[in-house]
Amino acid sequence: MPQAKQTKRLSQSFKYAFQGIAYVLASQRNMKIHFAAAVVILILSFGLDVSASQFIWVIFSIFFVLCMETLNTAIERTVDLVTTDYHPLAKLAKDIAAGVVLFATLFAVVTGLVVFTEPLLSIAEIQLPFPIEHMIIVLILCFLAAVFLFSIGQGRRKVRKAGKKDG
Numbered sequence: 001m002p003q004a005k006q007t008k009r010l011s012q013s014f015k016y017a018f019q020g021i022a023y024v025l026a027s028q029r030n031m032k033i034h035f036a037a038a039v040v041i042l043i044l045s046f047g048l049d050v051s052a053s054q055f056i057w058v059i060f061s062i063f064f065v066l067c068m069e070t071l072n073t074a075i076e077r078t079v080d081l082v083t084t085d086y087h088p089l090a091k092l093a094k095d096i097a098a099g100v101v102l103f104a105t106l107f108a109v110v111t112g113l114v115v116f117t118e119p120l121l122s123i124a125e126i127q128l129p130f131p132i133e134h135m136i137i138v139l140i141l142c143f144l145a146a147v148f149l150f151s152i153g154q155g156r157r158k159v160r161k162a163g164k165k166d167g
């Protein structure tokens with residue numbers, strides 16, 4: 001393939017990717033929040049004593065959340081292509097896609113806590129009476145427990161509904 005044609009194809013695919021990202025940013029409130037949070041976190045990283053490896057994790061979590069939100073929107077639009085009417089499977093697909101973003105966001109929050117808590121507290125001359133890792137373990141356990149209890153609640157609701165239908 002001629003070089004000029006190859007370069008044009010490459011620039012076209014960048015253009016389409018930018019169009020996709022611009023659509024997500026323009027249409028999704030959550031993406032705007034993720035963008036704003038990313039800017040604040042990057043500025044914060046500038047002013048605080050953050051090591052190179054910690055910084056890589058911060059960058060990773062920023063892009064992880066942005067990727068998942070973009071993927072979530074692609075799934076939402078694909079579901080809309082299949083049906084815009086109410087359908088339990090459409091609901092399930094969109095809810096699960098939203099769950100992916102929630103997982104990614106939790107990861108980013110945990111990363112932020114690990115990296116920024118100590119430098120921020122040391123500026124304020126505050127010392128935690130417990131290691132930050134303990135707080136994070138409790139936070140993740142609470143999240144897992146909440147998901148577990150919610151899924152039990154959902155299961156019970158389904159059984160009750162099925163019982164009503166049968167009786």
Ligand SMILES: Nc1ncnc2c1ncn2[C@@H]1O[C@H](COP(=O)(O)OP(=O)(O)OP(=O)(O)O)[C@@H](O)[C@H]1O
Nearest residue numbers: 027076080083084085086087088090091094095098
């Ligand atoms: N076609 C559908 N059938 C059943 N439930 C749906 C459908 N579309 C959306 N929902 C429910 O509404 C929730 C919110 O959907 P949401 O508004 O985020 O999707 P959307 O309207 O397609 O996306 P956007 O935020 O871009 O407007 C979904 O998680 C799902 O529970």
